[in-house]
Amino acid sequence: TRAKLLEALAAEGFGHEQLDEMQRIIDADKSDLFDVLAHVAWALPTVTCEVRAANARVHIHSEFNEKQQAFLDFVLAHYVSxxxxxxxxxxxxPLLRLKYHDSLSDAVADLGKPEEIGRVFAGFQKYLYQGGC
Structure with missing residues (x-):
């Protein structure tokens, strides 16, 4: 998972500060950290989070219902910023609390059971990294 990779990098001396510095050095402040790592490791071009989010939205709007789309658009805005x-x-x-003004019951009413919300949140992320970027 993403978290395990970041933990492993930190254990090897590449913590958040070092990765942020690497991002600045290659002029990729608006890119996903994983684009930065791919650029350093394999000389792949970096893609901004904004472009990744726009590409993911195309899939999100065909794969998820309207209320899920609204939540995922909210998540993507936070990813970009x-x-x-x-x-x-x-x-x-925390994202659910922010979007639904601390009312998790409203989130469940809109998005479904907690397990479904978790699946939606994890499931859409593959669209950020699909080809075409």
Whole structure:
């Protein structure tokens, strides 16, 4: 998982500060951290989070219902403004609280049971990294 990779990198001396510095050095401040790593490792071009989010929205709008789309658009806006950390599973509840003004019961009413919400949150993320970027 993303979290395990970041933990492993931190254990090897590449913590958040070092990765942020790497991002600045290659002029990829608006790119996903994993684009930065792919660029450094394999010389792949970086893609901005905004482009990744736009590409993911195409799939989201055909795969999810209207209320799920609204929540995922909210998540994507945070991904673009705050970075890849917003996609971590531990961010799901804080994002729900923020979107639904601290009312998790409203979130469940809109998005389904907690298990379904978790599947939606984890499931859409594959669209961020699909080809075409």
């Amino acid at each position: 705050e970075g890849v950390e917003e996609l971590d599973q531990k961010k799901l509840t």
